[in-house]
Amino acid sequence: MTSGVSARLLEGKIEGRVLTWDDDEYDDARAVWNAMVDRRPRMIVRCATPDDVATAIRYARDGDLEIGVRCGGHGVLGAAVPEDGLMIDLTPMGGVRVDPRRRRAWVEGGALLGALDQATQPHGLATTAGNVSHTGVGGLTLGGGMGWLARQFGLSCDNVASFEVVTAEGNMVRASAAENAELYWGLRGGGGNFGVVTEFEFQLHPMVGEALVVDLWFALDEAPAVLRGWRDLNAVAPRAATFTAWVGDMEGRPMASVGYVWIGDVEEGRRLLPPLRALGKPVMERVHETSYVELQRMDDSVEGHTFRRYWKGHYVRSLPDEAIEAFLLRGTPDGHGPYLPAASLQAYGGAIADVPDEDTAFSHRDTLFEFVSATRWSDPTEDELRIGAARRYAGSLDRFASGAYVNVLTDEGQAGVRRAYPPEKLARLTALKDTWDPQNVFHLNHNIPPTGRPG
Structure with a gap:
């Protein structure tokens, strides 16, 4: 046939x-x-x-x-x-239904983050929903779900009250704290290993105020001192602020930036500006007020669907001066060279760390910053050069790493899975896989194989 x-x-x-x-x-x-x-x-x-x-x-x-x-x-x-x-x-299943009185949103498995944001914002409500609006709710949430609201409200997975799941046997089940509780635990961070989620029930939070985006750019030789001061300011930052840093090429020369994204009372958020500006003399700066929905769309054009891509990531529990130097050098002796990827640091902490680590499959809640080295290009003949540069860069920070975010894993295979989950959690996830998918039907993912099957 x-x-x-x-x-x-x-x-x-x-x-x-x-x-x-x-x-x-x-x-x-x-x-x-x-x-x-x-x-x-x-x-x-x-x-x-x-x-x-x-x-x-x-x-x-x-x-x-x-x-x-x-x-x-x-x-x-x-x-x-x-x-x-x-x-x-799942993309035809993209609906979002909101009950503002109960502060709940029911989100179909194919919805994008932008649909969730647009449905909840008219009610003055939100939940953590990534940084790019055309990301899928499902993939983001099942891996954990970092976003600009995470330091205030927790990760996306921390805000799921229930999942509707189609299992490997083709059966429909619900998972929540009261029903299939072990599956509920595993779906909050365990990725797509246990079934296809067709609906998420999210807890929503009142969100009053706008967003403030701050970035200050510095020449590379000034950046080490600036990054050290930025790191120290992050240690006392309010939860409404998510500190960010970046290094890459601008107009043909390496540059670094530091800043933060604030969601809440913008005037309160501006109080962080003077100590940040006092760290050095920036080459240029951006201080931009915007709505939350527009903030979520801010990187959409950058993250378009037309480029070849590769990335590597780490979690770090601390950021010593040596790690700052490695971050700025990008896997090279002096921070200069062709085909170098850009990289970012994004602060964790706050409500993310409030959740006991054993409560969800998502791990490494003691993370201080997430490091991601990302490269994009158009010419297929550059594939090996670009990927090699990203690997060298990430490798230069290996000694500072404390784990990895499953949603940022690439081609690490089982070694990457072991970085994302500590041994005791991986054992528990394997037992869950044995229960819900013993034939490893759902293996095209960062796979947690059932007992006796290779990953």
């Missing part, structure tokens, strides 16, 4: 659509955020309902097809797109 005939039979069993190689929409549907990913699924099932998801899982298992699950398509490995497999495309 040809894939086209088979697809039409499957399409007759679901409310959504099934795309194959000869459909006009096929190429758009298989394209993801990283342009290096160019795989061709045998079928793309554009699911309209949870029942469609269940039917697609059963169909794929009956046909021995690998399953990939797409929401926003932001995973740098593009694991959502299985070569000659079946891609479950």
